[in-house]
Amino acid sequence: MKGPAWRRRGLLAASLGNLFFLYLPIAVLIVYSFNAAKLAMTWQGFSLQWYAALARDHALIVACQNSVLIALVSTGVATLLGVSAAIGLERLPWRLRAWLDGALLLPLVIPEIMMGVALLLFFVLIKLPLGLLTVTIGHAAFNLPVVMVIVRARLRKLDPQLEEAARDLGATPWQAFRRVTLPLLMPAIVGAALLAFTVSLDDFVVTFFTAGPGATTLPLKVYSMIKTGISPEINALSAMLVVASMGLVALSLAVQRRRIFTH
Numbered sequence: 001m002k003g004p005a006w007r008r009r010g011l012l013a014a015s016l017g018n019l020f021f022l023y024l025p026i027a028v029l030i031v032y033s034f035n036a037a038k039l040a041m042t043w044q045g046f047s048l049q050w051y052a053a054l055a056r057d058h059a060l061i062v063a064c065q066n067s068v069l070i071a072l073v074s075t076g077v078a079t080l081l082g083v084s085a086a087i088g089l090e091r092l093p094w095r096l097r098a099w100l101d102g103a104l105l106l107p108l109v110i111p112e113i114m115m116g117v118a119l120l121l122f123f124v125l126i127k128l129p130l131g132l133l134t135v136t137i138g139h140a141a142f143n144l145p146v147v148m149v150i151v152r153a154r155l156r157k158l159d160p161q162l163e164e165a166a167r168d169l170g171a172t173p174w175q176a177f178r179r180v181t182l183p184l185l186m187p188a189i190v191g192a193a194l195l196a197f198t199v200s201l202d203d204f205v206v207t208f209f210t211a212g213p214g215a216t217t218l219p220l221k222v223y224s225m226i227k228t229g230i231s232p233e234i235n236a237l238s239a240m241l242v243v244a245s246m247g248l249v250a251l252s253l254a255v256q257r258r259r260i261f262t263h
Contacts, residue, residue: 026242033235050236060237063221070132070217071200074139079193082147090155107142115142116209123210130212138210139203143196150195154188187255194252198245
């Protein structure tokens with residue numbers, strides 16, 4: 001009994017150490033976002049002045065609007081195409097499905113900087129001006145396989161006989177999909193959309209290569225602010241991004257774990 005008990009304690013200690021290592025910098029960032037001092041790492045008391053300063057920063061508000069707009073549109077496009085691709089791939093012959101899998105999942109395995117450069121060269125080649133449209137296309141491109149993987153994982157757990165039973169009872173293929181398959185897939189679809197929105201909101205590398213004048217997003221804004229020195233205002237902005245991202249990821253996981261029972 002002594003051996004297993006020590007192993008459990010060791011695993012617990014290692015897990016706590018990993019959590020401490022991962023989340024301590026985030027906790028420090030959030031704490032110092034409430035610092036009253038003008039220097040980022042000199043504590044002089046609790047204050048909300050830097051959050052108020054963010055609300056008065058017009059350039060920051062524009063960057064926030066750009067980020068939300070790009071995330072919403074790219075998530076909608078990636079969700080529509082990703083769900084369609086996931087359902088279509090599951091109904092293709094095995095050999096063709098394996099080939100298309102590799103092509104569609106490629107953005108998940110190639111380095112993000114390579115994808116950013118490739119998108120930039122593509123937009124230059126077709127002479128499409130860099131701006132909000134190019135950033136949105138880039139975000140939809142790397143979010144599509146994310147949605148597809150999550151939806152396919154849910155789709156493979158569904159019983160195909162449920163849709164076949166609906167067809168036997170007189171439902172058309174569209175009615176069987178809309179009333180049987182789609183409700184069962186909805187938790188995965190919503191979870192995938194939330195995760196895609198989060199990834200789009202936080203992306204820097206692809207955005208850096210595909211953004212043009214007037215297409216500054218929150219990550220790009222943070223990067224430009226750091227160039228002039230780290231201030232508590234940057235801490236406040238970063239803290240808001242971290243909290244929003246973690247909240248959306250947690251919501252995505254909660255939705256994906258939800259089970260829908262049909263009777």
